[in-house]
Amino acid sequence: MIRLVKVCKRLGGQNILRELTLHVERGEVFAIMGGSGTGKSVTLKHMVGLLEPDRGEVWIDGANLAVLNRAQLKGLRRRFGYLFQSGALINWLNVGDNVALPLREHTRLGRTDIQQRVAERLRWVRLIGDEHKMPAEISGGMKKRVGLARAIVLNPDIVLYDEPTSGLDPVTARAIRALIREVNDRLEATSVMVTHDILDATDTADRIGFLFDGRIEFVGTPAEVERTDNARVKNFLKGLDDQTSVAEAVPS
Amino acid sequence: MGLLHHTGRVVADYCTGAGYAILLMLRAARHIDGSFRKIPEIAGHLYVYGIRTFPVTAVMGIFFGAILALQTGIELDKFGQVEAIGMVVSAAMCREMGPFITGLVLTATVGSNMAAEIGTMRVSEEIDALEIMAIDPVRFLVMPRLLALVLVCPILTILVDFLGVTGGMFVSVAQLGVAGEVYREQALEVLRYSSTIFDLPKDVYTGLAKSFVFGLTIGTVGLSAGMRAEGGALGVGRAVRRAVINSLLLIIILGYYMTWICYR
Ligand SMILES: Nc1ncnc2c1ncn2[C@@H]1O[C@H](COP(=O)(O)OP(=O)(O)OP(=O)(O)O)[C@@H](O)[C@H]1O
Ligand SMILES: [Mg+2]
16 A cells, blocks of 8 residues: 655755665554654655655555656545644644644535534544634644544545654543554554554554664564564664663663 | 855855745746635735734835925925925825835735744644645645735835825925925826826826735745745744845835836
8 A cells, every 4th residue: 555665865964764665555554663863754754745755666555656746646645644743733723623624625514514523533532622722722742633633534544643642641642542543444544653652553553663774674563573583673662772782781 | 166156055045946936926826716715814814914014004104205205305495496395205105115115014024924924834844734635835825825915015005105195295384384285286296297097197006016016026935935944943034034135125126127117
């Protein structure tokens, strides 16, 4: 469904992605894990054409993004939902209008239908009664959830989440994980989730990919990840530096 | 070598910036048919751009007319021509100063605001979000703002023309001892004297044409500076500064060339 082939990307004088290859199957939830600043968000942006690879190819559902024209890209993007790391809410629209925006622009639904759908999606992300607040008046975690509600309001068939649970309390985070799983299964969508949180990955994802040094170094199901003897993956999950082994880092 | 390199970079930057701005304007123009659906939004912008800036524009207009009357009045008096003061003020305001003052005020208020608003949206990924939602930022953000400003600019200009002439009249009557009746007669006479289109005297319609161009310029420059902003809050600040400087330069340069074309 989503295929990145040897994608290279240089940003700010640094090689961020180095021949990154990744294949996300139709219908699965794929988690991308990796250290802060390693290029997870950059990878996600390549999947919707917000960034173009310097070299390499991005294929979505059999279409090479590089050869699509404006209209085709627009058509393809209607099938996407995207949760930005920062939420990226339109700052002069209130919460309800932000979630309603895709509906107003792309559907012919009437006022009440839109209201209903918006209320429903806000309920899914556990936001009730905040419709009239402005983005500047809500917390970071709330912004993220509004962004999430907006990302899934059009029932997309590919959903990309950039750190959906960061900045949330454990209870809400758990609810969001359940929501991602449910959206994926109920809408028969394909989901990619960037995360720092191993719980996100093991609870929700079908497969987990680890991004180190600009490429996906290891891919496996949560069970495979648990049993792996890939040293980097193990160290990462234990919170250890690559260079230091477990024995050195833990004082005896 | 370093200097040459740097100069080349600056020139290249300017060229890409100008190209981007012109393309943006053309793309916005292509979406003009969608403006009917956006009438409420455009009305909102009209209110902000027109009504909110009016007090500043009015004060600038009145005092500029007053200064103009005082300065030229003193000189004219030496030749015993002070009666002609209405003519001078009226022609200067309608031809040049009305559009120019309006342009200045709109650059400082609306142009900078557009750059800040759109620039903030750019650096906080809101514009990327629009693109992913398959909402064209040009249609959604740029077109309504640009159209509103292009409409506001000539309207404000007419008001400034009028207020400037009125300001000049106060000074002429109070300080130069010209009869109000004479001033008014002279002020209208100079306009009547020129050729007209749709009953608009040439001095007025060339001024309006200028203000239309100024509105388009200020909007395009401000919006494209915002769209091209990068690098967080600092980048937004740079975008605003760039928008204001470029608008001011373009207004004065385009103003000169339009005068040259119209009055050659
Ligand atoms: N527009 C840009 N210009 C220059 N450098 C960039 C740009 N975007 C990202 N980078 C660089 O690319 C690297 C990866 O950024 P990215 O946002 O993908 O990190 P990340 O893995 O998502 O990190 P985090 O988990 O903290 O969100 C960073 O080093 C960043 O400095
Ligand atoms: Mg990130």
